Amino acid sequence: MGFTILAEVARNADADVLVAQNVAFGIIAAIMIFSAIRVVTTSNVVHAAAFLVMVLAGAAAQFILLGAEFVAVTQVMVYIGAIVVLFLFGIMLTRAPMQGTEKFTRDNWKVGALTSVVMLAVLVFTLVDGFGEDKLPADLMPTDTRVLSDAIFSTYLVPFEVISVLLLSALIGAIVIARKD
Amino acid sequence: MLLNQFLILAAILFCTGVYGVISRRNGVLVLMSIELILNSVNINLVAFSAMNDSISGQVFALFVIAVAAAEVGVGLAIVLAIFRNYRTVDIDEVDLMKG
Numbered sequence: 001m002g003f004t005i006l007a008e009v010a011r012n013a014d015a016d017v018l019v020a021q022n023v024a025f026g027i028i029a030a031i032m033i034f035s036a037i038r039v040v041t042t043s044n045v046v047h048a049a050a051f052l053v054m055v056l057a058g059a060a061a062q063f064i065l066l067g068a069e070f071v072a073v074t075q076v077m078v079y080i081g082a083i084v085v086l087f088l089f090g091i092m093l094t095r096a097p098m099q100g101t102e103k104f105t106r107d108n109w110k111v112g113a114l115t116s117v118v119m120l121a122v123l124v125f126t127l128v129d130g131f132g133e134d135k136l137p138a139d140l141m142p143t144d145t146r147v148l149s150d151a152i153f154s155t156y157l158v159p160f161e162v163i164s165v166l167l168l169s170a171l172i173g174a175i176v177i178a179r180k181d
Numbered sequence: 182m183l184l185n186q187f188l189i190l191a192a193i194l195f196c197t198g199v200y201g202v203i204s205r206r207n208g209v210l211v212l213m214s215i216e217l218i219l220n221s222v223n224i225n226l227v228a229f230s231a232m233n234d235s236i237s238g239q240v241f242a243l244f245v246i247a248v249a250a251a252e253v254g255v256g257l258a259i260v261l262a263i264f265r266n267y268r269t270v271d272i273d274e275v276d277l278m279k280g
Contacts, residue, residue: 021182029190036194036217040201045209052213055194059220062187063242066231071242075223078246083216083253090209090257094264104207106273112203120196127188134184136231143239151236152243163247170251178258180265 014138025065032058043104045091049084056080067142187228194221208260208270212253219249 035054042048056079063072106112152160194217201214223242230238264270 018182022186025182025186029186032190033193033197036197039217040197040205040210040214045207048210048213052216055217056220059224062190062224063227065182066187066227068227068230068239068242071223071227071239071246074243074246078250079216079220083250086253086257087209087213090212090260093261094209094270104205104210106204106206109200109204112200115203116196116200119199120192123192123196124189127185127192131185131188134232136182136184136228137234140182140231143236148236148239151240156240156244159244163244167247167251170255174254174258177255178261 018138021065025062028058028061028065032062041105045104046088049087049091052087053080053084056084066136067140069142070145070148184228184232187224191221191224191228194218194224206271206273208263208272209257211272212256212260215256216249216253219245219252 032055035051035058038051039048039055042051056075060072060075060080063069063075198214198217198221201217202211205211205214223245226238226242226245228238230236230242260270263272263275267274
């Protein structure tokens with residue numbers, strides 16, 4: 001008797017957690033979609049960078065929701081900490097002399113909107129058809145960072161080394177391309 | 182949580198990024214749209230990693246983040262080179278190869 005009540009309480013608590021997760025997902029997803037649309041429609045480049053920060057932070061929050069804490073922290077450090085700063089430097093260095101009067105959107109933006117809406121329809125149809133009501137595991141635990149680093153330095157050691165060489169060559173290439181001769 | 186809610190969110194971000202790549206004229210804004218696309222792929226990878234209880238998706242998400250960093254570095258260097266030669270970052274003006 002007491003055991004059934006306890007089990008019932010535990011099931012209710014699980015349901016509460018699930019509802020809370022779904023509410024959190026909905027709020028973060030709404031913010032992300034709004035910010036993403038502002039990134040591609042705003043007419044101020046600096047505002048676009050700020051909205052990009054919102055999207056990237058929202059993605060980090062979704063990673064936390066999925067239990068991928070190391071990826072979330074890396075997302076915040078690399079994307080928000082480094083890439084957005086790089087974008088702001090790019091905006092500052094390429095500020096055209098006739099600021100304010102330039103158009104940022106091409107005249108054929110309607111074709112682009114049609115393309116992306118059609119692609120979204122195809123993607124959503126395929127996803128709903130393919131995965132339907134597939135549920136994520138209810139007892140989603142945060143991934144142990146130790147396991148993740150073990151995987152990187154054993155199973156994925158060769159891709160890891162390749163990506164180091166790629167970063168080095170990108171660094172050298174960026175210097176060579178951007179240098180004044 | 183359904184798997185599909187993450188996948189559809191990623192699809193929406195992906196299509197927004199594609200729209201930005203097609204319709205934006207400023208080179209820096211095009212690069213920002215590419216970041217949106219790469220980020221949506223990361224959400225997919227992590228969602229499948231949680232779904233299949235496998236670590237590989239997260240490892241690949243980390244690799245995608247590293248590649249995105251390299252891509253932004255080279256891309257902004259190219260935009261700077263274009264700006265130095267043309268005094269504009271309007272990619273409609275860059276039609277030397279008549280593409």
